[in-house]
Amino acid sequence: MNNQPAAGGKKYTGWRLFWHSVIARSYPRIIGQQRDTSWMLFDVVMPLGSVIAYVMVYRALKAPVEYVGFVVMGGAMTAFWMNVLWSMSSQLYWEKEQGNLALYIMAPNSMMSILLGMALGGLVATLLRAVVIILLGSLIFGVQYVVASPFELFGVFAIAMVALYGMGMMFASAFLLFGREAWAISDMVTEPVNLVSGLYFPIKSLPFWIAAAASIIPLTLGLDAMRQLAFSSGFKFGFLTPQVEILILSVLSVIFLVGAKYLLDYTEKLAIREGRLTEARR
Amino acid sequence: MPPNAVETDALGRIYKIRGVKKEKAIRKELVALADVDLKIEQGELFGLLGPNGAGKTTLIKILTTLLAPTSGSARVAGFDVSKSPQLIRPRINMVSGGESSGYGLLTVRENLWMFSQFYGVPSKEAYDRIDELLKRIGLFDRRHTKSSDLSTGLRQKMNIVRGFMTDPQVLFLDEPTLGLDVGASREVRGMIRQWLDENGSRTLLLTTHYMVEADELCDRVAIINQGRVLACDTPSALKQRLQKDALFEIETSPLNGLSVTKLETQPGVRTVTCQEEDGSARLSFILKEEAVLAVVINTLTAAGVKIMRLTKHEPTLEDVFVELVGHSMADIERSTKNE
Numbered sequence: 001m002n003n004q005p006a007a008g009g010k011k012y013t014g015w016r017l018f019w020h021s022v023i024a025r026s027y028p029r030i031i032g033q034q035r036d037t038s039w040m041l042f043d044v045v046m047p048l049g050s051v052i053a054y055v056m057v058y059r060a061l062k063a064p065v066e067y068v069g070f071v072v073m074g075g076a077m078t079a080f081w082m083n084v085l086w087s088m089s090s091q092l093y094w095e096k097e098q099g100n101l102a103l104y105i106m107a108p109n110s111m112m113s114i115l116l117g118m119a120l121g122g123l124v125a126t127l128l129r130a131v132v133i134i135l136l137g138s139l140i141f142g143v144q145y146v147v148a149s150p151f152e153l154f155g156v157f158a159i160a161m162v163a164l165y166g167m168g169m170m171f172a173s174a175f176l177l178f179g180r181e182a183w184a185i186s187d188m189v190t191e192p193v194n195l196v197s198g199l200y201f202p203i204k205s206l207p208f209w210i211a212a213a214a215s216i217i218p219l220t221l222g223l224d225a226m227r228q229l230a231f232s233s234g235f236k237f238g239f240l241t242p243q244v245e246i247l248i249l250s251v252l253s254v255i256f257l258v259g260a261k262y263l264l265d266y267t268e269k270l271a272i273r274e275g276r277l278t279e280a281r282r
Numbered sequence: 283m284p285p286n287a288v289e290t291d292a293l294g295r296i297y298k299i300r301g302v303k304k305e306k307a308i309r310k311e312l313v314a315l316a317d318v319d320l321k322i323e324q325g326e327l328f329g330l331l332g333p334n335g336a337g338k339t340t341l342i343k344i345l346t347t348l349l350a351p352t353s354g355s356a357r358v359a360g361f362d363v364s365k366s367p368q369l370i371r372p373r374i375n376m377v378s379g380g381e382s383s384g385y386g387l388l389t390v391r392e393n394l395w396m397f398s399q400f401y402g403v404p405s406k407e408a409y410d411r412i413d414e415l416l417k418r419i420g421l422f423d424r425r426h427t428k429s430s431d432l433s434t435g436l437r438q439k440m441n442i443v444r445g446f447m448t449d450p451q452v453l454f455l456d457e458p459t460l461g462l463d464v465g466a467s468r469e470v471r472g473m474i475r476q477w478l479d480e481n482g483s484r485t486l487l488l489t490t491h492y493m494v495e496a497d498e499l500c501d502r503v504a505i506i507n508q509g510r511v512l513a514c515d516t517p518s519a520l521k522q523r524l525q526k527d528a529l530f531e532i533e534t535s536p537l538n539g540l541s542v543t544k545l546e547t548q549p550g551v552r553t554v555t556c557q558e559e560d561g562s563a564r565l566s567f568i569l570k571e572e573a574v575l576a577v578v579i580n581t582l583t584a585a586g587v588k589i590m591r592l593t594k595h596e597p598t599l600e601d602v603f604v605e606l607v608g609h610s611m612a613d614i615e616r617s618t619k620n621e
Contacts (some may be wrong), residue, residue, distance in 0.1 A: 009403065009407055009411075009449055010404060010407070011372065011401060011402035011403055011404075012402035012403075012404065013372075013402055016402065017402040020399045020402060021399055021400050023399070024395070024396045024397075024399030024400065025396070025400075027388075027392070027396055028385040028387060028388055028392075028396065031387065031388065031392070032385070032387040032388075035387050035428075036387060098382055098383065099378075099381045099382050099383045100383050100384070102343075102348055103376075103383055103397070103400075104400070105347075105348060106346050106347060106348055106371060106374070106375075106376060107371060107397075107400035107401060108368070108371040108372035108400070108401060108402070109400045109401070109402070114400075271348075272347070272348065272349060272350050272367075273350050274298075275297060275343070275349045
C-alpha cells in the first residue's frame, strides 16, 4: 500500500502539482470577475471619482501639469493596494469560514501554491480594473505619457506587484491568526497609508524620513519609479532613482515572500496542534 | 499481507477550552477522544456510529492530518499522521456532511476540476472522472449550474463527487447523508458501495448517527460515545449480543407520573428508553427474558397506564447502542443540546 500514491491514475507531483494548484486557485477569481460585473461600479467608477476630484483640486491650485498624470496612475495603482489590503489579506479567513481551508490543508499540494493562486487571481482581476481606470482617466484628462524604456517600466511594475502581493500573502496568514483584530488594524491604517504612500502626489513632497518609512509599502516605491519612467518630468519629482527603487523592491519581495512562507507554516502547525483554524472555536 | 488502512493505538485528543480574552489561563479541558484502538483493514467499509459530540469528527480530523492527537498514535495507509502527513495526503480524501466548500460563482464541473488540480489529476482525466461520477450520482444534467444555485442536497452530492474524484486509497466520509432526503441518501449509499466493490484496495471510513445507514452499509461498525469506543464488530455480531434478550416496544397512554427509573429497576429489565409524545408514550425495553414482560405489564397497569400496542422485534444497532450506553442516541443528542 505504501508504494502507491493513490488507488488509481497518473498524478502530478512536485513543481507540476504546485503550478497546477496555482492556476486552479486563481481560476475562481478570474472567472468570477466575468460572472459578477458589479466591480465595474465599485472598483472603477468610484476610484475614478477620487481621481477626478484630485485633478480638479490640482488644477484649481495650478499644480504642475504632470500631477494630473500622477493622479491617474495613482488611481489605477490604488486598485492593487485595495485588493491586497481588503481582499487578499482576508482570503484565508474567509476560506476557513467557508470550509475550504481544511480541504486545502488536507490536499497534497503546498499551501503556498494556494496563496500564490489567490495572489495571481487577485492580480489578474485587478489588472483589468487598473487598465480601465488608466484608459478612462487618460482619455478624460488628456494625459501624455513619455515612455523611454517600456521594458524598464514593465519591470518596475512587475517587481512592485511581486512585493505587494508577497505582502498580501503575509497579511493573509496574519488575518487568519488574529481575525477581527487584524481587520481593525487594516481599517485604522488605510487612510494614513493612502496619504504617505503618495497615491495622489509624489512622495518627494513628504519629509525624507516619512517617505522612507512609507517605502515599506511596495506600492510607494513602485509608483514613484513608474511615474519617473512614464512621464517627461523624469527624476524631477522622484524620491529615489528608479534603479535604487528597483533594488529596494527586489529586497522587499524576498522578505515578504519568505515571511509569507514562514507565517503560513506557523499558521498550519498551529491549526493542526490546537485545532483552532479548522475546528469551530471552542 | 498489506498493512491496515487505518490503525490507531491508544489515540487521545484533549481540547483546551480558553476563557474570555482577558483570562488567558486555560479554564478546563475537554476530552474529545480517549484510548481509541482501531484497526481497519484495506478494502473495508468501516462505520463509526455515535451521537453528535461523540468524537467521530475529531477522530476523522486526526486521521486526515488536520488535527494532532494529544496522546497515542494513528497510522493511515501505513504512515504515521504526526510524522508523515505529506505521505498520507495524496492517498486520502474527505467529505463532510453539510459542508459548503467550493465557490458559488463556479459551476459544479469547475469546482470539481479546481479541487482535482490540488491532487495533481491531469485536467483531461479529471473531466472524464467528474462526468462519470456526476452521471452516477445523478448530477450530470446540472454540471454547468453555478454551485450557488444548487439545493443543499445537490451541493452535498457535488461534495461527495469531490471525495471520490481523486480516487483515494482511504476515503473519509463524515456524515455524508446529513441533510439529504431519503432518495438522495439511497443514491449516495449505492454509490459508496459500488465504489468499494470496484476496487478491493479502496477503504472507506464512514461516520454516521443513522443506525440504518451503518447497518446497511458497513462491514464493521465501532460504536463511539464520549470519545470512547464501546464496541467494534460486524453489525450482525453486535446485534448477536442481544440475541438472548427479549426486545419489546410498548405504546401506552401517558405514564401518569410513572417514572422510567421505576420500570428500569424491575427485576429482569436491562434497559428502558421512553419517548413521550402528545397523548402517548413509546417505551422500548430490553429484557433478560420474555417472561419479564409480565412484570413490566403489571407495573404499567398498576400505575393506571393503558397499553395500546405491544411489539416484539429483532435487535437493531439502536438497541445495541442503548444496551451499551444506557440511553438512546436521540436522548443523548437532546440532552447535549439542552446543556
